[in-house]
Amino acid sequence: xxxxxxxxxxxxxxxxxxxxxxxxxxxxxxxxxxxxxxxxxxxxxxxxxxxxxxxxxxxxxxxxxxxxxxxxxxxxxxxxxxxxxxxxxxxxxxxxxxxxxxxxxxxxxxxxxxxxxxxxxxxxxxxxxxxxxxxxxxxxxxxxxxxxxxxxxxxxxxxxxxxxxxxxxxxxxxxxxxxxxxxxxxxxxxxxxxxxxxxxxxxxxxxxxxxxxxxxxx
Amino acid sequence: xxxxxxxxxxxxxxxxxxxxxxxxxxxxxxxxxxxxxxxxxxxxxxxxxxxxxxxxxxxxxxxxxxxxxxxxxxxxxxxxxxxxxxxxxxxxxxxxxxxxxxxxxxxxxxxxxxxxxxxxxxxxxxxxxxxxxxxxxxxxxxxxxxxxxxxxxxxxxxxxxxxxxxx
Numbered sequence: 001x002x003x004x005x006x007x008x009x010x011x012x013x014x015x016x017x018x019x020x021x022x023x024x025x026x027x028x029x030x031x032x033x034x035x036x037x038x039x040x041x042x043x044x045x046x047x048x049x050x051x052x053x054x055x056x057x058x059x060x061x062x063x064x065x066x067x068x069x070x071x072x073x074x075x076x077x078x079x080x081x082x083x084x085x086x087x088x089x090x091x092x093x094x095x096x097x098x099x100x101x102x103x104x105x106x107x108x109x110x111x112x113x114x115x116x117x118x119x120x121x122x123x124x125x126x127x128x129x130x131x132x133x134x135x136x137x138x139x140x141x142x143x144x145x146x147x148x149x150x151x152x153x154x155x156x157x158x159x160x161x162x163x164x165x166x167x168x169x170x171x172x173x174x175x176x177x178x179x180x181x182x183x184x185x186x187x188x189x190x191x192x193x194x195x196x197x198x199x200x201x202x203x204x205x206x207x208x209x210x211x212x213x214x215x216x217x218x
Numbered sequence: 219x220x221x222x223x224x225x226x227x228x229x230x231x232x233x234x235x236x237x238x239x240x241x242x243x244x245x246x247x248x249x250x251x252x253x254x255x256x257x258x259x260x261x262x263x264x265x266x267x268x269x270x271x272x273x274x275x276x277x278x279x280x281x282x283x284x285x286x287x288x289x290x291x292x293x294x295x296x297x298x299x300x301x302x303x304x305x306x307x308x309x310x311x312x313x314x315x316x317x318x319x320x321x322x323x324x325x326x327x328x329x330x331x332x333x334x335x336x337x338x339x340x341x342x343x344x345x346x347x348x349x350x351x352x353x354x355x356x357x358x359x360x361x362x363x364x365x366x367x368x369x370x371x372x373x374x375x376x377x378x379x380x381x382x383x384x385x
Contacts, residue, residue, distance in 0.1 A: 003252065007302060010260055018267045022275045184277045 037193025043177035045093050048170050053091035058215035062093045062190040068100035068134040069186040073127045078201050096174040097186045102141030112161035122151040252305050254379045258372045262294035265368040283327040290320030307383045314376045321369030327362035
């Protein structure tokens with residue numbers, strides 16, 4: 001055998017092993033989260049979890065997000081469009097994954113705003129003003145208080161309410177569930193318990209479309 | 219030292235004159251020196267792919283010491299491959315320092331994880347802690363252990379090759 005052949009075969013063998021291991025690992029992970037989602041005490045959704053969409057929707061889209069995450073911000077309009085497209089059939093569940101420094105404060109503000117029934121408005125303002133308070137070179141989460149009045153909330157009440165220990169417990173639980181489900185980046189999506197393996201808008205859309213078609217046969 | 223390294227190869231009439239290219243090829247494959255270098259390349263490539271599997275597939279974030287070891291491991295795959303075609307034993311001069319220094323970092327990392335080096339001496343207290351053991355294959359094999367194993371083997375094999383070339 002020629003030297004070139006030996007090296008080429010070895011390289012091909014290494015790549016084959018790598019590809020096979022990748023396939024086995026990802027499919028095993030997907031099976032694992034699906035089994036977790038099917039369990040009675042599912043880490044995908046908790047009683048405290050915020051959501052939107054009909055309670056009886058047969059398709060549940062779970063998003064682990066961080067208010068300071070740029071990609072979450074960029075994905076937000078797409079998620080809204082997908083929900084609008086599958087109105088009455090898809091329910092969105094938001095889970096917190098505050099990986100950025102200071103993001104836990106943002107989550108507490110969101111939860112405090114929810115007490116005033118302004119969760120979604122506040123989240124919208126957070127995303128809109130994100131470049132101002134979550135710049136990567138100079139993150140200044142405290143600046144968000146300047147923008148908070150735009151959400152139409154009682155800011156002083158939020159300052160008081162945000163200290164509640166139950167919000168810290170919610171963050172703790174969401175972080176724990178995220179670890180259980182292998183969430184290491186945001187946003188991470190799960191469609192009826194199946195993780196979105198290849199990240200991207202098209203991939204999310206097709207995964208959701210397939211699941212809706214499966215759950216609501218024509 | 220340098221002119222002597224590889225002088226055997228220079229004198230070797232590869233494909234020149236009496237030895238036909240075909241014959242030279244057949245001889246080359248059984249050349250233990252080439253085989254040593256090939257094994258080194260294989261080890262480094264497997265280690266590189268393994269480390270990429272940990273970070274890209276399993277999404278384990280590499281700590282700073284892991285990054286330093288990667289800096290020494292990844293180029294080995296390229297340098298050694300270049301040294302294989304055409305066979306150039308002088309590649310040892312360039313590859314050996316990488317393997318040896320990488321091995322030193324792997325040893326340090328291993329001692330750090332074993333608690334034999336105080337953690338206060340760790341260069342990475344922020345971000346991903348180097349002392350956290352992500353993987354325990356068969357219950358005791360950790361990532362820095364695999365790293366050290368490969369670096370040490372490559373260092374040993376390259377030293378052997380160097381010695382054979384000097385003879």
